[in-house]
Amino acid sequence: MKSPLFAAAILGLATSAQAQTLTVIAPDYFGSEWGPGPAIKEGFEARCGTCTLNFRTGDVMSRLQLEGARLDGDVVIGLNTDTTLRARETGLFVPHGQPLAALTLPIDWADDTFLPFNWGYNAWVYDKTRVKNPPTSFADLITREDISLIWQDPRSSSAGLALLLWVDQLYGEDAADVWAALSERTVTVTAGWSEAYGLFTEGEADMVLSYATSPAYHIVAEEDDSKAAAIFSEGHYLTAEVAGVLSGTENPGLAADFMAYILSPEFQQMIAYGNWSYPSALPREDWPEVMRDLPYPDTALFYSETQAEERRVPALDLWLEGMTR
Template structure:
């Protein structure tokens, strides 16, 4: 949506937005003081006048599945493309109503229900002071016995699920052998990303499963360029995070305004720095310089939501086989 048209839309709905509250259901990280939520809240409230944006945080998909049509909220944000089919099948979402021509993801996007607000490549991040010659392929990582790893459980972590599907796409029915090899050099498998990354930064492992953009945080926030993402020849798994409007939204007009706000340059800039991920509606030349300068994977590896759902359980079976050898 053009900036002028977006502003006009907000002015038009300004009367309806008086004293209204937009409730956004989001993951814990999103609404935390170090996440993008606080800046987004300030930015949206400044545009909509006297309305209020409130985050209800927690595990988004389990809440959708558990509460169903009893779920109270207007917008859901933070679902991964690896789990959107389960969310879609709840029947709880309405069309987002936004044009998609501004999107800049490296995959085609024609979804009228879920709107991507960021995307990223999963990557193994290493400490340059510990790993002088990082692997340049997944095949090499499997063979390297001199590198210790920490990563996330695919049953409880979005990053872990992405790794599961990454290996599934590369190795198929041979994936159990991959997991067996990786397990021999794995310090631990954690429930979530924060725990794994914390162990890595504390020096407990040489490499951690994270994102290709993770080093940007260290460069900007800590003036530390000792972290880097290993870029693999085979390509990297791509996931996007999305937002959607609930069919039972108490303030559907305000929810629609928020979806338009997602595509604004202001929101997209907040995502780049607040979420340390690639913005979904900014061309690469408009990304922060630190993000443009990072090594960038050439080949996206991606499952659409149907394939991700189809392969999840078989891939988990192979993971369990490999990890228990």
């Protein structure tokens, strides 16, 4: 007959084993073979020794809002600064507990709930074989009738939402006129980034809404330097992607280790290539050379999460007005 002490020991081992599995809620792209997830999993598991990192992928915001306190996970990664207010208001997050001194974003960051792991500038990417004299400002883009465009719907795409807020910040109540002008040379507005960028690379338009770092992928992965980002004199809209610790985590120590891993040079170097974006905690001189060499905007345009949420609906109204003229 087994003693109560033996049974308790077995239970303790089971609990310990369970505590060594970290579940990270992430967007679909994170877990794909071309996304950053596989390398992050390998790197973190090598550090923690006996732990396992599992990604649960899908629409992160919908999962937070629909599952609420029933959400089974430890950490959320992949939210961006235009949507964090809605995530924060779910009450599902606790402070991340990480020092912020290492962050190198071009904006001040003092958030103790959401930790940025990368960031980027939205930009219009063009094919240099088709566009010989790219626009040098947003004002220039609006008047260029010789350029065809593809971009994303702000109601379904984070990149599209960033464009909406970019135009809102530059043009305010005059934004409807901008959308009307852009719609005249728009080939299509897609639900998401992948579809839009795929159509662009297939030659369906001269320019596509993407990121200032997008050409780095073509240079490194395809040895193709025919893509470039048009840098605008007014500045470019900045978004950061963030991670946060769920209040319902059963593995707070492992979750804290993962948040610390985000700020490590290993993770930061990994995210530059895995996500083709600027690292959040590396000085520019430590970025991959291909990113250091890309054209870089002089001015960062940014809305705080409160401003982004306050302007989202009014800006959408102006978008709809302009697009239906």
